[in-house]
Amino acid sequence: MGTFTSKPAGTMRSVVQCCFLVWVIGIGIRFGMYVNAAESGAAAPLVARPPGVEGFLPIGALTSLKYWLLTGQIHPVHPAALVIFLTILLMSLLAKKSFCSWLCPVGTLSEGAHTLGRRLSGRSLRIWPWFDVLLRAIKYLLLLLFVKLIVLDMPAAALGSFLDAPYWAVSDVKMLHFFTRMSVATMAVLAILTLLSLVYRMFWCRYLCPYGALLGLASMLSPFKIRRDPTGCTGCRRCSAACPSRLEVHACATVSSAECTGCLTCVDSCPEAHVLAMRPAFWKQPPAGGFPTLVVLLFMAGIAAGMASGHWRSSLSYADYQRLMPLLPYVSH
Numbered sequence: 177m178g179t180f181t182s183k184p185a186g187t188m189r190s191v192v193q194c195c196f197l198v199w200v201i202g203i204g205i206r207f208g209m210y211v212n213a214a215e216s217g218a219a220a221p222l223v224a225r226p227p228g229v230e231g232f233l234p235i236g237a238l239t240s241l242k243y244w245l246l247t248g249q250i251h252p253v254h255p256a257a258l259v260i261f262l263t264i265l266l267m268s269l270l271a272k273k274s275f276c277s278w279l280c281p282v283g284t285l286s287e288g289a290h291t292l293g294r295r296l297s298g299r300s301l302r303i304w305p306w307f308d309v310l311l312r313a314i315k316y317l318l319l320l321l322f323v324k325l326i327v328l329d330m331p332a333a334a335l336g337s338f339l340d341a342p343y344w345a346v347s348d349v350k351m352l353h354f355f356t357r358m359s360v361a362t363m364a365v366l367a368i369l370t371l372l373s374l375v376y377r378m379f380w381c382r383y384l385c386p387y388g389a390l391l392g393l394a395s396m397l398s399p400f401k402i403r404r405d406p407t408g409c410t411g412c413r414r415c416s417a418a419c420p421s422r423l424e425v426h427a428c429a430t431v432s433s434a435e436c437t438g439c440l441t442c443v444d445s446c447p448e449a450h451v452l453a454m455r456p457a458f459w460k461q462p463p464a465g466g467f468p469t470l471v472v473l474l475f476m477a478g479i480a481a482g483m484a485s486g487h488w489r490s491s492l493s494y495a496d497y498q499r500l501m502p503l504l505p506y507v508s509h
């Protein structure tokens with residue numbers, strides 16, 4: 177997570193990231209209790225199933241999106257997965273890749289790991305620029321693979337069969353078990369990624385996350401961008417030195433890159449007043465705290481719209497989960 181400093185955006189970002197992480201952990205605990213109740217045959221769960229858990233099903237959400245576009249229907253089994261997916265996509269279209277740097281729990285943990293690594297070792301490694309460019313391509317290739325398999329190749333009939341099948345119904349339980357019943361291979365992969373995150377800033381987000389790649393491409397259309405006023409800029413390059421995405425902020429009038437996460441670290445680093453800002457072209461001086469407020473409001477508005485339109489709660493009942501749980505070993509692979 178972002179380091180607490182006297183920098184206003186950095187502090188705000190750390191607070192937002194921590195609150196969101198706590199919320200996500202709460203969802204995980206509640207869902208774990210719900211699944212435990214269903215597995216143990218309890219007559220009723222102690223807590224209701226939290227629909228937010230479907231935020232961890234982005235590939236299913238992409239399938240659900242295509243199903244919605246083709247049929248006009250939002251599939252009822254895990255509708256919150258689509259609501260969260262669309263909300264995050266909309267956030268990127270309006271407010272850069274802000275989900276990645278302000279809300280995503282994986283990004284928060286990755287930043288936290290790197291801060292810890294830097295404190296322990298006193299330094300942060302940098303990958304050679306040419307290799308960095310090559311590695312960054314991996315996440316776009318992974319995105320391309322998912323788009324080909326789901327958006328291009330999957331026929332409408334197959335989409336319906338996938339979304340109606342027990343595999344999709346219990347995908348949230350399988351995701352829970354991914355974390356709570358880790359295989360040795362999963363543990364080894366997570367350990368390697370954690371080690372890489374300790375020494376390289378945002379290793380997963382920067383090189384491997386296909387979700388971030390999609391949001392980055394969408395974010396290029398965002399009216400909010402980092403804009404630099406060349407008349408007040410002294411060319412000190414502090415903004416570029418601080419940018420976690422290694423962007424040449426000091427050399428751009430407008431940062432349009434898909435790699436900009438909207439973290440505002442560059443804005444915090446600039447010693448000149450009103451030279452760097454995250455703003456649309458038509459808004460010269462947005463209020464301090466305006467962008468973080470927008471990010472949080474956009475997320476809340478997306479979820480509220482899903483709830484208000486009746487596309488938040490799954491059509492699966494507790495009895496359905498109890499019926500499906502014994503099928504888990506047969507639909508896991």
Ligand code: SF4
Binds near residue numbers: 425431436439
């Ligand atoms: S350009 Fe600024 S807002 Fe964008 S990633 Fe770099 S530091 Fe963050």
Ligand code: SF4
Binds near residue numbers: 410446452
């Ligand atoms: S930190 Fe500010 S003054 Fe320095 S190069 Fe960047 S925009 Fe210009």
